[in-house]
Amino acid sequence: MDQYREQAKETLxxxxxxxxxxxxxxxxxxxxxxxxxxxxxxxxxxxxxxxxRMPRLGTRxxxxxxxxxxxxxxxxxxxxxxxxxxxxLLIIPKKSYHITTxxxxxxxxxxxxxxxxxxxxxxxxxxxxITYVGRRENPSYLALITDAYSKxxxxxxxxxxxxxxxxxxxxxxxxxxxxxxxxxxxHHSDRGLQYCSNDYQELLDKNGIKASMTEKYDPYENAVAxxxxxxxxxxxxxxxxxxxxxxKKQIINESIKIYNQERPHLSNHMLTPNQMHKQSKIEMKTYxxxxxxxxxxxxx
Numbered sequence: 001m002d003q004y005r006e007q008a009k010e011t012l013x014x015x016x017x018x019x020x021x022x023x024x025x026x027x028x029x030x031x032x033x034x035x036x037x038x039x040x041x042x043x044x045x046x047x048x049x050x051x052x053r054m055p056r057l058g059t060r061x062x063x064x065x066x067x068x069x070x071x072x073x074x075x076x077x078x079x080x081x082x083x084x085x086x087x088x089l090l091i092i093p094k095k096s097y098h099i100t101t102x103x104x105x106x107x108x109x110x111x112x113x114x115x116x117x118x119x120x121x122x123x124x125x126x127x128x129x130i131t132y133v134g135r136r137e138n139p140s141y142l143a144l145i146t147d148a149y150s151k152x153x154x155x156x157x158x159x160x161x162x163x164x165x166x167x168x169x170x171x172x173x174x175x176x177x178x179x180x181x182x183x184x185x186x187h188h189s190d191r192g193l194q195y196c197s198n199d200y201q202e203l204l205d206k207n208g209i210k211a212s213m214t215e216k217y218d219p220y221e222n223a224v225a226x227x228x229x230x231x232x233x234x235x236x237x238x239x240x241x242x243x244x245x246x247x248k249k250q251i252i253n254e255s256i257k258i259y260n261q262e263r264p265h266l267s268n269h270m271l272t273p274n275q276m277h278k279q280s281k282i283e284m285k286t287y288x289x290x291x292x293x294x295x296x297x298x299x300x
Contacts, residue, residue: 040083043075047089053258056091056235059084061263064270091235108201109191113212114148121280122150123180125212128189129225130167131232133158133239133248140248142238143170146228148188149284151265152273153228153256154178158249167194171203179277188212190222232259 046066051057062084063070063077070080084090114125125148134140143166145155155174159166178185187209189195195213204211214222233239236255243251264270267285276282 039073039075040087042073043070043080043083044087044089046070047084054235054263055237057263058091058235060266061270064264109196110211110213112188112215113210114186114188117186119149119284121180121183122147122152122277123178123183123185124149125186125188126154126174126209127222127225128167128170128187128195129222129229130162130192130194131229133233133252134160135242138242138244140245141166142229142232142252143167143194144225144228144232145170145174145187146225147273147277148224149280150273150277151224151228151268152260152277156252156256158245158252160245162194164194164197164199168200168203171200175203175207184208184210186210186212188214188222189225190214231263232256235263 046069047062050062050065057065059081060077063080066080070076075083081090117125119125126145127148128143128145130141130143132139133142138160140158140160141162143157143159144153146153154177155170155172157166157169157173159169185208187204189212191213194200195211201211232252232255236259238248238252238255241248241251260273262272264272265276268276269282269285271282276284
């Protein structure tokens with residue numbers, strides 16, 4: 001065995017000499033490459049461990065959640081980005097759109113009373129929306145109610161139709177989970193049949209909640225709700241699986257639990273929705289939309 005090793009070394013010395021490469025430089029380069037590969041693998045393992053629960057979590061949020069572990073490995077945000085890019089682990093945003101709003105109906109529509117409102121605390125404004133989470137052969141719809149300040153999903157329901165019952169069940173859940181019952185609350189939605197229906201409006205009135213609705217056919221008028229839909233569908237892949245309604249409900253229930261408890265938000269200063277919802281001192285980050293004058297869009 002020693003004889004073979006000596007022959008290999010002599011061959012290497014001869015090859016290095018022919019190529020004009022110093023043997024020490026060769027070994028140092030080889031050792032450095034192996035060290036970088038080992039470091040990259042450690043980082044990839046950490047990322048994959050998180051993405052088991054949040055499959056399409058972006059780089060900034062990954063860095064925030066892994067910051068302590070990455071510091072021990074001497075990996076900063078730029079290096080994390082390079083490692084993910086080299087290993088094809090960067091997330092490319094997807095766009096999907098499915099119309100779930102029927103605003104051509106006889107029921108009363110309300111004005112948008114939140115467009116110029118500064119949101120400073122939880123349960124000041126709830127935003128509602130319905131998103132498509134099924135396939136043509138097996139359609140299903142997710143009705144969501146989200147707190148505009150904390151981005152916490154406070155009520156939801158999964159059903160196989162667009163009837164008002166799904167939206168009502170989401171509202172009942174939100175009312176049951178309400179923390180600050182004594183303060184005024186506004187419910188903001190699009191002008192869909194579900195939200196304008198008599199049953200839905202009566203439930204809002206019964207609980208002293210004011211109704212606000214979009215006035216244009218522009219998703220930016222209900223940007224928080226649209227964005228939460230996108231997070232669940234793009235990051236958690238809730239619409240990806242071809243399963244029956246019972247299993248779909250289990251997938252969405254678990255995804256929303258992880259979303260509320262574990263996913264940090266830029267607009268929450270990297271607090272989770274649950275953490276943000278339990279206080280009212282932190283000012284949420286916002287920016288102005290270029291598409292809608294005076295419309296505040298929440299950065300997530």
